[in-house]
Amino acid sequence: MTSGLGLLFVVSGPSGAGKDTLVEAVRERRASLRYSVSATTRPTRTDEREGEHYFFVGRSEFDRLRESGRLLEWREYNGNLYGTPRDYVEGCLAQGYDVVMKPEVNGALAVKAAYPDAVLIFLVPDRFSNLRERLLARRTETNEEIVRRLEIAQDEMKFIRRFDYLVVNEQGRPEQAVVDLEAIFQAERFRIHRYLDDSIRRVESS
DSSP, X not given: OBOSOOOEXXXXXXXXXXXXXXXXXXXXXXXXXXXXXXXXXXXXXXXXXXXXXXXXXXXXXXXXXXXXXXXXXXEEETTEEEEEEHHHHHHHHXXXXXXXXXXXXXXXXXXXXXXXTOEEEEEEESSTHHHHHHHHHHTOSOHHHHHHHHHHHHHHGGGXXXXXXXXXXXXXXXXXXXHHXXXXXXXXXXXXXXXXXXXXXXXXXX
């Protein structure tokens, strides 16, 4: 049997790579997977709901959470603050639930620093030009904001080698990326170091 603790999966990558869609698809296939909702000072988009997509807070409330140590990680991205509430993540892991989160790239690296056993997965499109098309299709940002996001995306690509896995979200074939992502979740469950020493000894002596 495994250690009983849940695993922490961190899916990151440039904006427009498809993180929301793919993570939601994996959650539908893995009932025991818990999603870590981030807190943000970003304005709510029309299709977003409080507590489901984000916890939307003002800067003063965000600062209070940060200063009290209640954020696992936090970062500023494109002028807005984002952070991961610590209590929910640690509570789920202690109960044996796997947790998935979708921070920005710098946030993902901060999580890895706090939890070295976290599994970092970098999600990219098959072509960088697809990012612009996807961002335009969302119709949630101005042209200037999209240009800024693409500049940030180019910088984020430099950190790929600091992640554990790379998943390519090929245009028109998101179902394959979902299969690849779920395969990582499944494989990590069977790594030797996840098992209790007594379980291994029982196998050796049987």
